[in-house]
Amino acid sequence: MLYIFDLGNVIIDIDFKRVLAVWSNLSGTPLATLTPKFSQGETLEKHECGQISDTEFAEMMCDEMAVSLSFEQFAEGWNTIFIDVRQEVIELMNKLRAKGHRVVVLSNTNRLHIDYCSEHYPEIAVSADFLYLSHELGMRKPNLDIFNYVLAAEGVEADQAIFFDDLLENVEAAKKTGITALHVADRNVIPDYFKSHDFSLPAKN
Numbered sequence: 001m002l003y004i005f006d007l008g009n010v011i012i013d014i015d016f017k018r019v020l021a022v023w024s025n026l027s028g029t030p031l032a033t034l035t036p037k038f039s040q041g042e043t044l045e046k047h048e049c050g051q052i053s054d055t056e057f058a059e060m061m062c063d064e065m066a067v068s069l070s071f072e073q074f075a076e077g078w079n080t081i082f083i084d085v086r087q088e089v090i091e092l093m094n095k096l097r098a099k100g101h102r103v104v105v106l107s108n109t110n111r112l113h114i115d116y117c118s119e120h121y122p123e124i125a126v127s128a129d130f131l132y133l134s135h136e137l138g139m140r141k142p143n144l145d146i147f148n149y150v151l152a153a154e155g156v157e158a159d160q161a162i163f164f165d166d167l168l169e170n171v172e173a174a175k176k177t178g179i180t181a182l183h184v185a186d187r188n189v190i191p192d193y194f195k196s197h198d199f200s201l202p203a204k205n
Helices: 016-027 031-037 042-048 054-065 071-081 087-098 111-120 144-154 168-176 189-196
Strands: 002-005 012-014 082-085 102-107 130-133 161-165 180-183
Touching (some): 016 071, 071 082, 082 111, 102 144, 130 144, 144 161, 144 168, 161 168
């Protein structure tokens, strides 16, 4: 079987409010003023597809939010999104691989976050066979193409893949390709799934 894990709020807890709090502090902009101006819209999507650089992303976001931040200050806040790794998921990923299953990460992300994760949370990459990252692939979830790309790259049929994501729209998109997909609405979803699904048997060839 191929097990596909999203990154944020699946393998590692994230919170955009932490980002805004740092930007507010560094820029002297009241949080109440900054928050409604922050959007996970077109600029973020372009960055996650690798269409704009980190510096361009920072400049465009600062313009949208009307705040003055150096690139270093922007990056400092941007990387505070991460809280901590869900060790129970890391353990499950390692167990799956030990039993011969293929385990990969599929994430809408960007170079700034991946560089930070590589340094501070190296266990994520160590516990996965491969990382499929939107900014490297030039496409992002919920586009069906990215799911089909992963299936083709892994050489498996959709009915041999299971996907975990915290966003319902991504889960629904994966289901359209035939992948079994679970909405990770809270941190109990993945451990509970494996309590009721036996993955102790070796993967089928």
